[in-house]
Amino acid sequence: MMQPTLKRIHVLGIGSIGSLFAFHLVRNANPVSLIFKTREKADLFIKSGSKIGILEQYKIENDKNSKETAISPYHSTLNNIGICYQSGFIAETSKGEYSTEPQEKTRESNKLNSEQIYKQTYSVKKASSINTLLVTTKTYQTLTAIKNISHRLSNDPVIIILQNGMGVIEELLEYFLSAKNGPSPKFIIGTTSHGCMPQKKNFCFDHTGFGSLYFAEYEGNNYNKDNLNPNVKHVLEILSKLPLEPKIIEYPELYQQLLLKLAVNAIINPITALNRCRNGLVFETQHEIHKNLIPLLCKEIETIYRAVFKPTMPNFALESNIYTNTFNVSKNTSNNHSSMLRDVENGNKTEIDYINGYLVRLATSFGIDAKYNKMLCEYIKKLS
Numbered sequence: 001m002m003q004p005t006l007k008r009i010h011v012l013g014i015g016s017i018g019s020l021f022a023f024h025l026v027r028n029a030n031p032v033s034l035i036f037k038t039r040e041k042a043d044l045f046i047k048s049g050s051k052i053g054i055l056e057q058y059k060i061e062n063d064k065n066s067k068e069t070a071i072s073p074y075h076s077t078l079n080n081i082g083i084c085y086q087s088g089f090i091a092e093t094s095k096g097e098y099s100t101e102p103q104e105k106t107r108e109s110n111k112l113n114s115e116q117i118y119k120q121t122y123s124v125k126k127a128s129s130i131n132t133l134l135v136t137t138k139t140y141q142t143l144t145a146i147k148n149i150s151h152r153l154s155n156d157p158v159i160i161i162l163q164n165g166m167g168v169i170e171e172l173l174e175y176f177l178s179a180k181n182g183p184s185p186k187f188i189i190g191t192t193s194h195g196c197m198p199q200k201k202n203f204c205f206d207h208t209g210f211g212s213l214y215f216a217e218y219e220g221n222n223y224n225k226d227n228l229n230p231n232v233k234h235v236l237e238i239l240s241k242l243p244l245e246p247k248i249i250e251y252p253e254l255y256q257q258l259l260l261k262l263a264v265n266a267i268i269n270p271i272t273a274l275n276r277c278r279n280g281l282v283f284e285t286q287h288e289i290h291k292n293l294i295p296l297l298c299k300e301i302e303t304i305y306r307a308v309f310k311p312t313m314p315n316f317a318l319e320s321n322i323y324t325n326t327f328n329v330s331k332n333t334s335n336n337h338s339s340m341l342r343d344v345e346n347g348n349k350t351e352i353d354y355i356n357g358y359l360v361r362l363a364t365s366f367g368i369d370a371k372y373n374k375m376l377c378e379y380i381k382k383l384s
C-alpha cells in the first residue's frame with residue numbers, strides 16, 4: 001500500500017482551540033505551521049517569540065483513586081508550575097509566505113512602510129503546499145478563509161474541521177464541488193468540549209476545562225470503515241495521540257456528538273452572552289428568566305432531534321439528558337466566558353447562525369417551528 005505523503009499540519013484559525021491543538025501537536029513532535037490572517041499578526045507572533053503558552057487551569061483531584069489524575073500525561077509537568085511555552089512553529093500568511101528568524105535589524109528609516117520593514121527584518125520565504133489542514137476558525141469565516149488558501153492546497157488534502165456550530169461542511173462541499181479541477185479534500189470532523197480562553201498576554205491561553213474530544217472521518221468521503229483512506233488514517237493516528245483524551249469514532253456516532261454539542265452551545269452561548277455571565281452561572285437562580293427558558297429550549301431541541309432520528313430516538317437527545325449534559329458542561333467550564341459572550345464583548349459577529357440558527361433551519365426542514373431558538377437568534381443579533 002502507498003505510504004501517505006503527509007508532512008506538515010497547517011492550522012487555520014489561531015484562536016483558543018487552534019492554539020491549544022497546535023501546542024499539543026508540536027509537543028507530540030509534529031511539524032506545525034500557523035496560518036495567520038494578516039502579515040501583522042504573523043509578525044506579532046514572531047516578535048513575541050514564535051511560541052504558544054498554555055496554562056492548565058482545570059481542576060485536578062489529588063485523590064489517588066480519582067480518575068482525573070490519569071487524564072493527561074502533561075498534568076505532572078504542566079500543572080502547578082504555571083504557564084508552559086511551546087516553540088517550533090512556523091508562522092505563515094494565507095498568501096503562502098512564511099518568516100524565519102529575524103535578520104539583522106534595519107529599522108533606522110521611518111520612511112519605510114510596515115511591509116518594507118517586515119521584508120527587511122525577516123527573511124520571507126515561500127511556504128509549502130498544504131496536505132493536512134486543521135480548521136478552527138469561526139464558522140462564519142471558514143469558507144472565505146479556505147478560499148484564501150485554496151491555491152496552496154495539494155490535490156488530495158485532509159481537512160479537519162473542529163469548531164462550534166454546524167453547517168460549515170455543507171458550505172465547503174458545495175465550494176469544492178463547484179471548483180472544477182480544484183482539490184478534492186477528504187474531511188475529518190471533530191467536536192470538543194475542552195474549554196480554552198485567551199489570556200491578556202499575546203498567544204497565551206488558559207486550558208480551563210478538560211472536556212471530551214471526538215473525531216471521525218466524514219461519511220461524505222465515500223467512507224468505508226474497512227478501507228480507510230491512508231492519508232485520513234494517518235491523520236487520525238496523529239490526532240489519537242493528543243493528550244486531550246481523543247476518541248476516534250465512526251461518523252454516525254460523531255453526528256450524534258455534534259448534535260449533543262450543538263444543544264449545549266444553543267443553551268450556554270446565547271444565555272451567557274445575554275446575561276454577560278460566565279458559563280457557571282447559566283443555571284443559577286439570579287438569572288430567573290433564562291433559568292425558565294432552559295427547560296423550554298431542551299424540549300424544543302428534543303422535538304427537532306426526534307424528527308431527525310425518527311423512528312429511533314437516541315438517549316442523548318431526550319430533553320432531560322440535554323439538560324443534564326448542558327448543566328455538566330456549564331459546571332466543568334464554570335470560569336469560562338463562552339465564545340459567544342467573548343464575541344459580544346469584543347464587538348465581533350457571533351456564531352448564532354451556525355448554532356441556534358442551524359437548529360431553526362433543521363426544524364424548518366421538518367416543518368417544526370423552533371420559536372425559542374428563533375427568539376434567541378433575534379436577541380443575539382441585536383447585540384452584535
Ligand SMILES: CC(C)(CO)[C@@H](O)C(=O)[O-]
Pocket residue numbers: 164193195264265268269279329333336337338339340
Ligand atoms: C463548551 C463551551 C460553551 C464552553 O465555553 C464552548 O463551546 C464555547 O464557549 O462556545
